[in-house]
Structures are given as structure tokens and as C-alpha cells.
Amino acid sequence: MLAAIGVGSMDDLLVDIPQSLRIKSLQLPAGLSEFETMAQIGSLAARNRVFPDRLTFRGGGVYRRFIPAAVAAVTSKPEFYTAYTPYQPEASQGTLQAIYEFQTLIAELTALDVANASMYDGATALAEAAMMAHIHTGRNEVLVAGYLHPEYMEVLRSFSDGRGIKVRKGTEPNSKTAAVVFQQPDFLGLLVDAAGLTQAAHSVGALAVACVDPISLAVVAPPGEYSADIAAGEGQQLGLSPSYGGPHVGFISCKKELVRRLPGRLVGSSSDAQGRRGFVLTLTAREQHIRRERATSNICTNHSLCALAASVYMTYMGAEGLRQIADVSFKRAHALSERLAALPGWELAFPDRHFLNEFPMRVPKAPAVVRKLARKGILGGLDVHRWFRELKGVLTFTCTEVNDARAIDELVSVLSS
């Protein structure tokens, strides 16, 4: 090949790279066979501590839920199973239709007009939503009300700093505020006054950005119902395993008036030369490859395979199935909260607030409690003091449909002993 391109040696090819940047030798070990590789990776994997789903009572943004076999049956089809998302309409009608259905499902779930093809995760979806508000209003402040997921907050700050946007915590927007951002339910699991915060945003000409839990929307008001302008969130609960935090899928939806600020890919329904229905990328002039630095975002892709899993999950469950799951999770969490609150020294951290399936408990010696449970094979609550100074001794517990009644008994009995 060197001869074909007219270069004498490897050194000649690399002549533009300074000597100081070159590695003399990589000192790699000898290659391993497939069998040896699997054995080595298997032994590394065995060092992970994996708690059974039913004994996992920790959420904090990522949740154990039952994933029907139908999800993998569809996502593992070779037509879909690729790390690369083909967007060419002439070659990819199936992929584009799957994305279109994802968009439709998310728009319906959030009760907003339009959703995009998906984002990387909940954190980036939320940050992109705030950027939409910044560009739409021409204002430079994002107001974060209440307990937003601390990692989402970090990503929001990363996005904001470079654009000269100030991120402020509080509940009172003013004429400089581009967006009021809130999480419903919040990071601790508590329900917030989403309608009130939305009104407060609108009263000063700011947008309301709701960060929502998709399963919760089966039982609480979706963002469109209280007139929030943009909804964003994490779709992991819709058929994706926790997988150490990813890959997951973010979703974002908005009112029709904001569609040209919507970042990323958007699939539309169209018709071909013979009048047959087909799917194509649409409104691409919003995107960075055309609009350059004026685009809302530099995302020109999506998490298609994960979005497909979410679409299959939502379609398979249906509205009634989602309601049942949300309802069971609600009941289990409330039953657990009563039993935990009866333990000596334990109390609800916010007894006047409502919650769905995740809730904060104030407990004596929180770190010791978590260690004790782990010794018994139970993943206990999340110690949120790590992020919030005022929440010393607060653990958030989560229940979903996978935490059966016996699992709750086991948890309470370990804590009582």
C-alpha cells in the first residue's frame, strides 16, 4: 500500500507527526484466543456486585423494571441491530418508521405536539431543552426550581457555561429568565407544583421546561396538560436495562411553535412519487450541518436502537399496561414507606409532600444502614447527602413492579434486626 500511494516507508508516511508525540513501542501483551478472552472478561465481570432486581430499592434516575421478552425480540433483529443509524429514506424505511413511531408515542405520552428522534440521555435532553429556551427568548438565565437530578444539573451547567448562560437555583423567575426548569417528580421522588411553576414562567415571558419520568405520566398530569412548553426526560425505564448507566435514551418534546428550535433528528411522514406513504428526515434546516453555529445543538444523530426498545415497550404495554405498572409501583412504595416510618428513629423526610414510587426517609446513621443492607444482599436507599448538604441522613427508597411483597418483608426484617 505504501508503494501504491508513493511513500517509501512507514516513517515517511508519519513525517508530519513530531517525534515527541510518537510512541516508540506499545508493549502490548501477546494476543489471546476468543476462549481465553471470554474467560478473562468473565472473571473480571464476576467481581461486580450485582443485586437481584427484586432486592434493589434504589432509583435516583435509573430503575429496575420488568422488560418483556418482546423488546429484545424486536431490537435484536439484524435489520435494526446496528450501532449506525441509517437515515437515507431510499434504504431505511423501517428504521425511519420506527423513529416516527417513537416520536408519536413520546408526543402522546407528554401531551405535546412534537417529539424528536431521541437524545443521548435524560441529562442531555434536559440541557438541550434549556438551550432551546435560551435561543427562543434571547435571555441568558436558566432558573432551576427544586431538586433536579444533580448529574442533570452538572450537564446543564456544562452546556450553559460556554454559551454565557447563568444557571440559578430558585423559584422566582424574572425578566431575564429564559426557562424555569423543574423535575416532576423531583430527584427525591416528591411531586412538585408543576402547574404553578409553569404559570410563574409564563408570567415573565419565560418557557417552562418539565423534566419528567415517562412511567409517571400514566398517572400524573403530562406536561402538555399544564401548558409546559418543553418536556424532556430519561427513557431508560421504557424497556432498557440499567447497564451501569447506559446507553439509555433521552426524549424531548415541545409545542409546535418551538419545532424549529428542537435539536437533533426529526422524522416526518411524506409520500413518494407514486403517492405511497413514506418517512423522511424533515425540517433538517434546523440542524447544525445546515444551520451551522446558529443551530440549537450540535447533535445530528439519535439513540435509535434504544428508542426502538422504548417504542416496543410502550406499544407492548399500552396505556393500560403503563397505568398498571405505575399503580403497582405507587402502592408498593407507599406500603414500604409506612413500614419504614414505623422503624425506631425513621421518618419521612418531607411528610407533607406527595410522592409516587420513590421517597426520601430521614434515618439514623444512613451510611451504616446502606452497608448493613448490602451485607444481606439488598441494595438499599440512595444517600442523597452526597449532593445536598441539607439532606444529611436522608435516603431515597424506590419501589417498582419488580419489588414483590416478600422482597419488602426481607428489607424491613433486616432493618428491624
Add this chain to the structure above:
Amino acid sequence: MAERRYTKSHEWLTVEGKSVTVGITDFAQAQLGDVVFLELPSPGRKLATGESFGVVESVKAASDLYAPVAGRVTAVNDKLTAHPELVNTDPYGEGWIVKLELSGEPPSDLLDEADYKKVAEASAN
């Protein structure tokens, strides 16, 4: 009818007293192709000469609109919301984009038709 002037960024304008009407040139609309959307400023907004005040989006590009003179936006062409194609079919008439109230004097580097034609020809090559 006041004489039409042009900018190097392919806007046209007519000045009648203090009232300035702004659009994009026939050359610009032809280069852009079918216009599908315009992002327009709110009336009352004050613009400096050369400031970006909106975006014209076609099937193949999105381009900023620049204020050819300093002034306050007095009107935007609402018809373009439902019929952005007017920018293509009648760029110097029904396809006007905004009206401004001129503040100060128009800049001296505005082009007449002959000079703009040279600019357009140079950009086309």
C-alpha cells in the same frame, strides 16, 4: 416608488422619508431555492446596521437576515407565515420582509442596481 438599494449580503431596501422596507433580492431567493420558513423579529425591536434580525430558511439552507440600516421594526410581513413562497415568487413586492423606522442616515455603502448586479455575478461564480 423610491429607488431600490441593495446590500452585499443580498438584502434590498427602499427608503421613503423615515420608512424603510426590507426584503431579500431576486438573486438571493433564486440561490436559496424554495423558501419554507422565515423567522421574523417582533415589532418594536431596535436594530443596528448589520445586525442579524431573522432567518430565512429554504429547502436547502438557512441564512441570516441582516439589517441594511439602523432602525426600529415597525411591521413584519405576516403573510409570509402562511405563504413563505412569496419571497420566491415576488421578492420585491408581496415578498417584502420587514419595515423599519430609520434612525439617522442610511449608510453610504448601499449599492445601486448596477453595482449589486456585479456583486451577485461575482457570488454566483
